[in-house]
Amino acid sequence: MDFDDTPAEAEYRRQVRKFLNAHHDELVHGDGEYLNEPGVENIDDLRRTQALLYDAGYVGVTWPIAYGGRGGTAMQQAIVTQELALAAIPALANFVGLGMCGPTVLAHGTEDQKARYIRRLLRADDMWCQLFSEPGSGSDLAALRTTAVRQEDGTWRVDGQKVWNTRAQYSSYGILLARTDHTVAKHRGLTMFVVDMRAPGVTVRPLEQMNGDHEFTEVYLDGVVIPDIERLGAVNDGWRVALTTLMNERLAVGGGGNEVGVRLEALIQHARERLPGLPGDTQVLARQALGRVVVESLATRYTGYRRLTAIARGDLPGPEASAGKLSAVRTARAGADLGVRLLGPEAVYGRTSTGEWLWPTAQASVPGTAIAGGTDEVLRNILGERILGLPPEPRTDTQPVSAGREGRS
Incomplete structure (x- = not known):
């Protein structure tokens, strides 16, 4: 493996470094040592930093041009990431949207959804969160009990509770995994939606962590109405859609x-x-x-x-x-x-x-x-x-999940 920049890559790196130096006073900087600071108390400044970087072409480097990306290479993205680290620029404000939500919309969303959401997500005009885990289903995600019931007018009524949602208190939208069929095996009865975090019935409560931060939240959904045009993928095909999110999340978190x-x-x-x-x-x-x-x-x-x-x-x-x-x-x-x-x-x-x-x-x-x-x-x-192809662990969870919802606690 050749670790040296090609001439084109070296020129691209020079351009990135020149921009960061020229706009140093306009960008949020940490001390360059702890990768996730500054914290959420500086969220507005972090959003402005992401918008400035996007306008310069350094956010969404590899994303499709048609939806606001730059159509660049993975090496260009790696160069940007390296230079941001050297300049002590902390994690971008909308890192959940960039690492998990955006790739899911790109892979499974309609053309209308991509056109409406992706560019604003890249620029942090809209913050995004991920609504997966629940009090009774964290590692066993497919056992979730938040329900989405289709109404006569074609909309979906969602009821349930999510937890450990990063930066949901600042988010305009989230990707939501909900149960739409209780009569089939749990992995087969899920559907993914885009939910408006400002919709009636959505309540967000920050959680204090043992390090003093408030990055995580719990989210309550009480009769939240989601139009069918905000569905990601087919009905009851949510597990396949969720795997896209999870694989990108693991790539984003060190992968x-x-x-x-x-x-x-x-x-x-x-x-x-x-x-x-x-x-x-x-x-x-x-x-x-x-x-x-x-x-x-x-x-x-x-x-x-x-x-x-x-x-x-x-x-x-x-x-x-x-x-x-x-x-x-x-x-x-x-x-x-x-x-x-x-x-x-x-x-x-x-x-x-x-x-x-x-x-x-x-x-x-x-x-x-x-x-x-x-x-x-x-x-x-x-x-x-x-x-490794090892035999799977014995499973006792292939039966349907009974209807029900997590109550407030």
């Missing part, structure tokens, strides 16, 4: 070679500062732990580049993205744990030269990332069955 949590370079600098003050035997163990994190981070990064190359050739994200997500989260957890251990007793106060929040916050945040897009256990099952 494309991107890092999760604290940047590798920040951990290396942290180790440079802290290692000399450790006892000899402890220092040896810490160096070994750092070496493992570095090797696994680089392996995840470069393996992800191979997946991006395959996607650039027209392939859809497959189960391989599950391996990338597993690896990225495992490495992020090991890096955050090492960062805290290097602090020693100071970890109680969380004070480091890079800020008093970085390592304890990272350690508290990674468990949530391990759940997002499928738990580690679910991903291992996918890899075992679909990649």
Whole structure:
């Protein structure tokens, strides 16, 4: 694999870097170490940053030109991602829309839906969220009980509860998976919709996480009316549509070679500062732990580049993205744990030269990332069955899901 830019790629990189330097004061910057900060308290500034980047041609790089994308290559997108990281630009405001919702609309939406939604999604004019998990169906997504019942006028009435919905409090739209048939096996009775988050009957409540953030929410749907033109895919074919979302989500969360949590370079600098003050035997163990994190981070990064190359050739994200997500989260957890251990007793106060929040916050945040897009256990099952060809686990969940809805709690 050639890691050097071609002349065309080098020129493209120069253009991206020139734009970021010229517009430095107009863009939101973090300290470049924790990948998801600044937090949602700066959501309006983050949206303006995404709009500015989109107008310059650096959001939706590989998306179809007809719907507002740039029709570029996966390598150009990788260059943009790398340069944004070097410039300490945090995760884009509408990263759920870009990573999960948009690709699903592109793959399964009508021409009308693509024309109405995609360009505004790319520019963060409309924020998007994903309404999948429920209090009783997280890893077992197909067991969900939120119902969509077709009315005489052709619309759908939706009732139920969703949880762990990222940035739903700022979203204009969401993709919603609901049960439309209780008489068939659970995977076969689901349908996907686009839901207007401002519609009557939609209630959004932010959830406070153990790291103090409010990225996640719970969403209640009480008699929400969705027109049939907002259906994504065929009736009762929602599981196939949802797989598109899930595969793209796993690609987005580390599956494309991107890092999760604290940047590798920040951990290396942290180790440079802290290692000399450790006892000899402890220092040896810490160096070994750092070496493992570095090797696994680089392996995840470069393996992800191979997946991006395959996607650039027209392939859809497959189960391989599950391996990338597993690896990225495992490495992020090991890096955050090492960062805290290097602090020693100071970890109680969380004070480091890079800020008093970085390592304890990272350690508290990674468990949530391990759940997002499928738990580690679910991903291992996918890899075992679909990649290694191992016998599937015994299943007792192929029967229809009884009618019902999650009540308020």
